[in-house]
Amino acid sequence: MTSSVKLADAAAGGPVLEAVGLSRSFGPVEVLSDISVAFRAGEAHAIVGENGAGKSTLMKILSGHLTPTRGAMRLDGAPMTLRGPVDAERRGIVLVHQEIMLAPDLSIAENMFLGRELWRGGKLDDRTMNARAEAAMRVFGVDVSVTVPVERLSIARRQLAQIARALATPHRVAIFDEPTASLTPVETAALLNLIRELKAKGVAVLYISHRLEEVKAIADVVTVLRDGKQVTTRPAAELEPLDMARLMVGRDLLDLYPPRAPAPTGEPTFVVKDFSAPGFAEETSFAVRPGEILGFSGLVGAGRTELFEALFGLRKGGGDIRLDGATQRWPEARSAMNAGAVYLTEDRKSKGLLLEETIATNLTLAALDRFRRGPLVDRAKESRALDQAIRRFDIRVGDRGMLAGQMSGGNQQKLLLAKMLQLDPKLVVIDEPTRGVDIGAKQQIYRFIVTLAAEGRSVIVISSEMAELIGICHRIIVMRNGRIVGEVEGEAMNEHAIVVLATGVDAQGGGEARS
């Protein structure tokens, strides 16, 4: 298995993997047309584009998950037909999936060696496997037990474990599909370092990301896709993030963030005092005013999501919650909703939307009481609400019978927003509003958030992207290890100040703290 995989002779200079005129259609729709790119050893090649631009389709073809309708691929100059992902791996092409695909009840080590377990003396050689898994994880600078079930790890840790697992296969082409979507700056920096090491070893790296800063930092060559077509392939040195964004969207992006409204000065209406979520958040106290956008920053595992899930009755917790002066007790999400508070989960696909149901069903699910006549669902009213939501949130639907799972990340996020706003809440908490969302939709979502505040609602945004918090919030609270460790406001809102609070270390750690 390993024999056929060898690192290309970098001196040869020819591309390791080459796509020539690749096209792919689904039914009558061509989602990828005539893509020709060359991937060289020791080079990081970034593929950028909005959701739906065809990035994932291209990756799936190159890694054997899909076959092209037209066009060819070459490996070391020789024509190559992939019979499937296993065939691709055998040839040294590995794909690090965007979705986490690990068996939740098995440990990191068990997952890493799944299907290629090591044996010694007729039984599993756990000691060696655990040691190797530990070594693989240490590369990321993460201190994590490789023997606890994956289920108990944070999403970021799982993501890292998944990357480590993929890279444990001998490889010469490594494809990363949005690897940093759920990583914090520190882990992202570790991953980028790992990619630099891969490059130094002569691996050809393909890198897909929405984070253009990251692309700029790591890529040697950038290919921009738009609507399935190759807009350009250029050395990364010639492109600034803003240029990439412009090429992706096909027009000028004047400003990603909408103009900031002045910070409201009224009395806070949502006041939390000494609230704890056992094991995740300790004695947190904060308040938000109507019309205010309050950010929650922190590293993954700082307890932000868990704090709000506990506040909204979605996990265990307790403390003093007041809304409009009245003490609240929210044992379940419904009680919070009845009081006028909604929480939009960071995990759209498994907690936010029913992927196998229609858009309309999802839209009204949380507010179904408002759409019933007696026991019946009022479909006419539901249909009108869908029309409104599609207009207000610019949800792009092929047809109205479309299932939520068929929509792009940006449209799913818009749908989730529309779904929770059916309840007309006073307090809106949005967790990771733009995760896995393309730049065009991002810009729209920021505008929606600002509009929510302008309508007099209190808005809380939890995000791992510091830039977006700084871009839209009036005030940012930073959490570390389950505690609120500080708050920045106005001119003091910059990435450096937040990183210092989030890590507790005043150093340019990981090179991420730029202001």
Added chain:
Amino acid sequence: MTQATHETAAPSRAPFEIGAVAPFLALALLCVLGVVVNPRFVGLDNITNVLARSTFIATIAVGQTLVIVGGGLDLSVGAMAAFVSGLVILFLNSGLIADPTLLIIAAMALSLVASALCGLFNGLTTTLGKIEPFIVTLGTMGIFRSLLTWLAQGGSITIRNNDVRAAYRQVYFGDLFGVPYPVLVILGVAIVGAFILYNTAYGRHVRAVGSNEDVARYSGINVARVRTITYVLQGLCVGIAVIVYVPRLSSASSTTGLGWELMAITAVVVGGTRMKGGIGRMWGTIAGALILEVIGNIMLLSNVVSEYLIGAVQGAIIIIAMLAQRGLARGR
């Protein structure tokens, strides 16, 4: 933005789903086969007989469809039917009410209440106790059946009063304008079941809970309540089946309702409802129940395969139905 973009141009839902009509096609094919094997198959007597006999499974399967769509399972339905039958007959024998008609009506009410309580017990134990429904209903299956055996002291319980028995017989053997009561019961229960599943807010909550419990919870749906109610509705369906079953033999014993849970689940799966919940096809379930009965009937009429193998054929059908579902899913 200049134009709409889609992540992948996944084909939107097909306007015509083969999976939805497959059980009806299969039923139609079986009927054709029935006629070929024995022309008596299409005789009015035979068709009435098949429909009437399928009432129990069809009625119970309607409730089972709701339970399964909500992400649960109820293995106790056969034993529950036996236990409640026993209770109903004991009540009829008690002679608490002199007038036979009133006595029978009270017995029917008892059947519904007792079954609903049994269902409530199943529901609360799974949801509040957070125990797998498979385990809970496996347990109650043993409990209900054992209770009946105890009530019958190992034998059978029979309606003793001949007037009551004669009056109650009409419920199974009688008809309204030529349509036997059992057929009306199937229709009524299926219409109500389909209405609940497809048209009510509750039905949508059931689908949501079965489709993804977390999404339901984050949407403010009380998952435990929605699930518990599916078991109560399942209980009511068992109660209705008992009402129609008791007059048929006027007796209950430890073999009453034996294997009904498997037949009901088979009917649900053959009908196209997804075993792990979220997607339900109420009319498919009815077709599934009829398919099971028609197959048994054809075997009786044909002499090609021994009727003692009915169970084997029905068992094979559930496996074939699952394979077909898988094949259809892959083909999409």
